[in-house]
Amino acid sequence: MRHRDDQKISRTFEAALQIIGQKGLAGLKMQQLAKQAGMATGTLYVYFKDKNDLLNQMYVHYVKQMQRNIWGELRIDAPFEEKFRQRWYNYLRYVQQFPAEIVFLEQYHRSPFASQDDIAQQGNVLQPLVEIILEGQKAGTLIHLPVNLVLSFICGSVQEMVAWSENGHLPAVTDITHQAWELTWKSVSKQPRN
Amino acid sequence: MRHRDDQKISRTFEAALQIIGQKGLAGLKMQQLAKQAGMATGTLYVYFKDKNDLLNQMYVHYVKQMQRNIWGELRIDAPFEEKFRQRWYNYLRYVQQFPAEIVFLEQYHRSPFASQDDIAQQGNVLQPLVEIILEGQKAGTLIHLPVNLVLSFICGSVQEMVAWSENGHLPAVTDITHQAWELTWKSVSKQPRN
Amino acid sequence: MRHRDDQKISRTFEAALQIIGQKGLAGLKMQQLAKQAGMATGTLYVYFKDKNDLLNQMYVHYVKQMQRNIWGELRIDAPFEEKFRQRWYNYLRYVQQFPAEIVFLEQYHRSPFASQDDIAQQGNVLQPLVEIILEGQKAGTLIHLPVNLVLSFICGSVQEMVAWSENGHLPAVTDITHQAWELTWKSVSKQPRN
Amino acid sequence: MRHRDDQKISRTFEAALQIIGQKGLAGLKMQQLAKQAGMATGTLYVYFKDKNDLLNQMYVHYVKQMQRNIWGELRIDAPFEEKFRQRWYNYLRYVQQFPAEIVFLEQYHRSPFASQDDIAQQGNVLQPLVEIILEGQKAGTLIHLPVNLVLSFICGSVQEMVAWSENGHLPAVTDITHQAWELTWKSVSKQPRN
DNA sequence: TATGAATGAGACTTCATTCAT
DNA sequence: AATGAATGAAGTCTCATTCAT
Numbered sequence: 001m002r003h004r005d006d007q008k009i010s011r012t013f014e015a016a017l018q019i020i021g022q023k024g025l026a027g028l029k030m031q032q033l034a035k036q037a038g039m040a041t042g043t044l045y046v047y048f049k050d051k052n053d054l055l056n057q058m059y060v061h062y063v064k065q066m067q068r069n070i071w072g073e074l075r076i077d078a079p080f081e082e083k084f085r086q087r088w089y090n091y092l093r094y095v096q097q098f099p100a101e102i103v104f105l106e107q108y109h110r111s112p113f114a115s116q117d118d119i120a121q122q123g124n125v126l127q128p129l130v131e132i133i134l135e136g137q138k139a140g141t142l143i144h145l146p147v148n149l150v151l152s153f154i155c156g157s158v159q160e161m162v163a164w165s166e167n168g169h170l171p172a173v174t175d176i177t178h179q180a181w182e183l184t185w186k187s188v189s190k191q192p193r194n
Numbered sequence: 195m196r197h198r199d200d201q202k203i204s205r206t207f208e209a210a211l212q213i214i215g216q217k218g219l220a221g222l223k224m225q226q227l228a229k230q231a232g233m234a235t236g237t238l239y240v241y242f243k244d245k246n247d248l249l250n251q252m253y254v255h256y257v258k259q260m261q262r263n264i265w266g267e268l269r270i271d272a273p274f275e276e277k278f279r280q281r282w283y284n285y286l287r288y289v290q291q292f293p294a295e296i297v298f299l300e301q302y303h304r305s306p307f308a309s310q311d312d313i314a315q316q317g318n319v320l321q322p323l324v325e326i327i328l329e330g331q332k333a334g335t336l337i338h339l340p341v342n343l344v345l346s347f348i349c350g351s352v353q354e355m356v357a358w359s360e361n362g363h364l365p366a367v368t369d370i371t372h373q374a375w376e377l378t379w380k381s382v383s384k385q386p387r388n
Numbered sequence: 389m390r391h392r393d394d395q396k397i398s399r400t401f402e403a404a405l406q407i408i409g410q411k412g413l414a415g416l417k418m419q420q421l422a423k424q425a426g427m428a429t430g431t432l433y434v435y436f437k438d439k440n441d442l443l444n445q446m447y448v449h450y451v452k453q454m455q456r457n458i459w460g461e462l463r464i465d466a467p468f469e470e471k472f473r474q475r476w477y478n479y480l481r482y483v484q485q486f487p488a489e490i491v492f493l494e495q496y497h498r499s500p501f502a503s504q505d506d507i508a509q510q511g512n513v514l515q516p517l518v519e520i521i522l523e524g525q526k527a528g529t530l531i532h533l534p535v536n537l538v539l540s541f542i543c544g545s546v547q548e549m550v551a552w553s554e555n556g557h558l559p560a561v562t563d564i565t566h567q568a569w570e571l572t573w574k575s576v577s578k579q580p581r582n
Numbered sequence: 583m584r585h586r587d588d589q590k591i592s593r594t595f596e597a598a599l600q601i602i603g604q605k606g607l608a609g610l611k612m613q614q615l616a617k618q619a620g621m622a623t624g625t626l627y628v629y630f631k632d633k634n635d636l637l638n639q640m641y642v643h644y645v646k647q648m649q650r651n652i653w654g655e656l657r658i659d660a661p662f663e664e665k666f667r668q669r670w671y672n673y674l675r676y677v678q679q680f681p682a683e684i685v686f687l688e689q690y691h692r693s694p695f696a697s698q699d700d701i702a703q704q705g706n707v708l709q710p711l712v713e714i715i716l717e718g719q720k721a722g723t724l725i726h727l728p729v730n731l732v733l734s735f736i737c738g739s740v741q742e743m744v745a746w747s748e749n750g751h752l753p754a755v756t757d758i759t760h761q762a763w764e765l766t767w768k769s770v771s772k773q774p775r776n
Numbered sequence: 777t778a779t780g781a782a783t784g785a786g787a788c789t790t791c792a793t794t795c796a797t
Numbered sequence: 798a799a800t801g802a803a804t805g806a807a808g809t810c811t812c813a814t815t816c817a818t
Binding site: 020022027110119145146148149150151152153155156157158159171176179180184188 | 353378
Binding site for chain 2: 778779780781782783784785
């Protein structure tokens with residue numbers, strides 16, 4: 001099939017995110033999705049084989065987008081903390097700008113739609129962060145703990161902070177970014193117990 | 195005559211958790227739920243008005259249970275770090291022992307089933323942690339940042355760590371608890387930047 | 389099975405009538421019926437094989453009761469109009485006192501519960517009226533038209549009048565009985581067209 | 583693209599009537615209805631929100647249709663009896679041609695589906711008959727009794743007669759129409775008691 | 777016998793998907 | 798390709814009936 005109008009796909013993805021952000025995957029209905037995306041139900045099936053396929057493609061799409069966003073540009077000669085902070089910030093900004101994406105990726109994993117293949121692929125989404133952490137450990141700047149432990153620490157705290165900011169239990173993310181980085185850096189940088 | 199059997203309710207909740215843990219809220223079907231809970235479909239409707247009511251009651255139930263689990267007993271005369279660690283550990287243990295509960299609470303919020311009242315109630319679930327953090331800040335032992343920031347940091351990191359441990363990206367939780375605490379304490383305790 | 393408590397049957401019938409009078413046969417549920425009759429659901433099945441049986445017995449019961457009510461006592465030596473009027477009045481009074489019974493008998497006919505036998509039996513409910521009409525025709529007092537035509541005329545008008553009185557489109561039955569009889573007698577008595 | 587097909591609505595109504603005429607409202611099942619109307623179950627829900635809505639719309643529809651049928655055309659210069667008879671005959675013909683409609687309207691009133699609004703609306707269905715009766719009374723041709731009493735008399739007798747004709751207790755309606763009119767006219771026209 | 781919780785067939789309804797236009 | 802009405806399998810829920818107490 002030929003897709004004359006490629007933007008229909010992105011419109012679909014965006015509409016789906018919006019719904020999932022509000023009602024969760026359990027609340028995503030093809031009819032409402034089409035309406036929100038400004039097209040007819042049947043049109044969805046021109047671009048996607050079925051709901052499963054739609055969500056699969058969507059998953060791949062957003063995993064890639066997330067990765068692109070986290071990589072960003074780094075000044076090679078900058079001091080390590082600044083480079084690390086940059087990656088961390090990229091991740092933070094992504095989570096903040098695209099909260100629905102995060103909800104989707106999260107809920108997709110535990111859903112009747114996820115295939116094992118998809119989930120496996122997720123591992124390297126955070127590759128940008130993995131690399132910078134390894135670099136810091138090699139340089140003796142970061143604490144020597146399993147990379148994934150450090151990683152989960154960073155990602156978890158960021159996600160939760162953004163979520164709380166969103167639902168009003170914390171101020172706007174931009175207003176606490178500095179403090180959040182303090183916490184993060186204190187935790188993962190190599191420094192003697194006082 | 196058969197008596198109204200309160201354990202049917204808990205059996206239902208447990209079965210629901212099991213399914214949600216695997217398939218997400220989107221994968222929870224009343225018929226399968228009944229089967230898993232060892233009763234007839236109709237029986238569910240003896241104890242719950244409808245699916246919505248079931249999930250509402252379930253939410254209230256698990257919010258309460260989570261709180262009970264986090265409080266725990268504290269030795270009053272213990273040094274602060276130990277008391278704090280205890281609460282943190284209670285939380286960690288809960289998240290680890292009951293991953294499905296966490297998934298449920300998470301997914302419930304963004305679902306067609308959640309009522310605004312339910313969500314409001316969630317605020318005080320983490321009261322036990324709030325209190326210990328405030329105590330530490332007052333004593334000058336903990337860093338002076340918004341409580342909820344510290345809190346989101348702690349909860350987020352714990353949740354993510356457990357999740358990664360569960361899906362194989364990290365070793366068993368018990369094997370990294372010590373290291374995780376190091377990270378956490380380093381981040382939130384008052385100590386000069388080195 | 390032995391029915392220790394025979395009044396349970398009548399209590400059931402009465403409760404059923406009450407419900408049918410309000411919600412129709414389509415609104416009769418065994419559970420609500422039991423509650424209204426002041427007993428447990430299961431008890432109904434001690435006295436009746438199933439819902440069908442209940443309605444069947446109920447039909448027979450009320451057909452008989454109606455007949456009993458219409459017969460009444462007649463003074464043999466009274467003038468014909470008075471005797472006729474007496475029967476008519478008995479019927480009217482029955483329809484008025486027991487409107488739910490009428491609704492039930494009506495709806496029962498067109499329902500998934502009615503058996504052909506039941507319906508056949510209904511023919512002779514109005515036997516008392518048939519007899520008095522025949523007597524009047526033989527005596528030349530009543531107009532010579534098919535008995536059932538006269539009969540349907542009388543029954544239909546009475547039923548409708550009572551129904552209208554009940555739902556407020558007509559005054560109380562007792563206040564218009566005299567006028568109604570005027571109409572009836574004028575229609576069926578032998579008198580030249582003017 | 584297929585167009586929304588208004589005749590599907592009428593096909594649904596007709597099928598519903600057919601079923602209700604046989605089995606009563608209590609016997610109307612959505613699946614059988616769809617089958618009888620020659621469409622899929624789901625299609626019903628394209629045109630009607632739910633069973634309740636279907637029956638509500640249906641009620642409004644048939645109340646209107648009945649009224650249309652009774653009005654008919656009247657020769658202005660005809661003698662009163664003929665005009666009156668015409669209206670009466672229109673009503674009779676409607677009741678005879680559409681017995682299921684009558685059953686439906688009747689059963690709908692006492693059903694779990696009826697709304698108070700619907701029922702209120704019914705009052706003016708018989709407006710055509712009301713008008714002609716008032717005219718006759720003003721002209722001194724008809725007996726001076728409450729209009730609704732006369733009306734209930736006429737409607738009740740017609741309905742019952744047709745019902746009996748239908749179930750075999752009376753000959754075909756066309757064969758007794760003349761006699762029925764005799765009875766009716768005798769009852770309501772002004773004439774001295776003999 | 778009386779109870780009302782438990783059952784599951786079958787009713788109502790939704791919704792992913794197809795199809796005529 | 799695009800549309801949205803049509804479809805019917807699958808879901809939610811009801812309710813006549815059974816059954817343990």
